[in-house]
Amino acid sequence: MREARLSHNENPFGFPKDILMKVAREIEGDYVARYTKAPTHELKESLVRYVKETSRADFINEDWITVTPGADGGISLLMMLRPQRVVIFPPTYYFYYTLSKAHELNVHDPPLIGDLRVPNVELKEGDMVFLPNPNNPTGHHFSFDEIERLLSSPATVVIDEAYFEFSWVTSVNLLRDFSNLVVIRTFSKAFAFAGQRFGYIIANPEMIRKVNSKRNPYNIPSLVMKLAQEILRRRDVFLGKIKEIEMERKKLEEELKAMGLKPFPSQTNFLYFKVGNADEIKNELEKRHVFVRVLWGGIRVSVGKREENEMFLQALKEVLKI
Ligand SMILES: Cc1ncc(COP(=O)(O)O)c(C=O)c1O
Structure with a gap:
């Protein structure tokens, strides 16, 4: 699955x-x-x-x-x-x-x-x-x-x-x-x-x-x-991958913005945005096998591999009916 x-x-x-x-x-x-x-x-x-x-x-x-x-x-x-x-x-x-x-x-x-x-x-x-x-x-x-x-x-x-x-x-x-x-x-x-x-x-x-x-x-x-x-x-092997995570974060951020959401600017490997009904959205995402965290009334999503980020965005669009 x-x-x-x-x-x-x-x-x-x-x-x-x-x-x-x-x-x-x-x-x-x-x-x-x-x-x-x-x-x-x-x-x-x-x-x-x-x-x-x-x-x-x-x-x-x-x-x-x-x-x-x-x-x-x-x-x-x-x-x-x-x-x-x-x-x-x-x-x-x-x-x-x-x-x-x-x-x-x-x-x-x-x-x-x-x-x-x-x-x-x-x-x-x-x-x-x-x-x-x-x-x-x-x-x-x-x-x-x-x-x-x-x-x-x-x-x-x-x-x-x-x-x-x-x-x-x-x-x-x-x-x-x-x-x-x-x-x-x-x-x-x-x-x-x-x-x-x-x-x-x-x-x-x-x-x-x-x-x-x-x-x-x-x-x-x-x-x-x-x-x-x-x-x-071998730290260069790991640190070299960080650029890739940052690139994915940028893409994810742009796509969330295009959906009308407002992710906070991030210096990490995750993004956070406020939504009205975060718990409900999280539960709906879980039904689609996408797992995020609800914290202080917002959703925190880790930056994953491209296919994981796409799966998240697709599921979020479905849940928000965009
Ligand atoms: C701010 C912060 N501190 C500490 C930790 C815990 O890290 P560790 O896995 O090393 O215990 C986390 C993990 O998410 C974190 O976000």
Whole structure:
């Protein structure tokens, strides 16, 4: 059965088989049978190199990085530091609510204002702010002014750069001046690795030590770390595909506009648009084997392969009777 799974912002191109096979050939059974060692020096060094290559943060070294089971694993570890309040600005990444609940934390969630800007809020010591940049679900960027305003408070400010490879805008450079900044990243999106759970945190060494004190030392499978190392070595293969996703996003955006819809400008691998009866539309799309997410009264659709995007557009036209 043909279907278009455009609900989780995954990489539509899948993981390259040759990279999987290379790693499988290189390891012995014993490697899988033994407990994971801490992230290897080699893996951390590769992450440091990648971070430096894509920023101006030449002060970063291994002490500034730790690895996590996906970005969600990073968010969970940060929440284990037990902030007095989690501060988020909806519409935002919905999982901040889910994880705050799981960790029994108080949430303060004043909405974005005007043209989706961060509201003026009084932040206190003990607050932990989570801001996805680019934002999910709106796909837009916050300005450095907005981010620096948050950082000038006593709160810990977590900038979630899950979609960094689609925007190439990073707050990593600000780590030099702001000790309350934490940046989280993932291999789930650009690196087609969502099912394997790999991400990393970049922060000052003291914060990294605090996070590591909450980390189960075996929390990343050894095979996942081996693959992550190979992904970094072959990063051009993955990063080369991003142009294709961006081209597809442009086409999808134009076609939605031609249908009279208003997708928000996006710096990610998804588009978001408001509609009156989003839940109903989602259910009708599902009957046609097209899967999207409804968030804050709008529809978020991941950019898929051309045939998936066409299947979505065709189904949407049918549902909206265009
Ligand atoms: C803003 C944001 N942060 C974190 C994540 C979670 O990523 P991971 O798969 O690495 O846990 C997502 C996934 O959709 C996301 O959109």
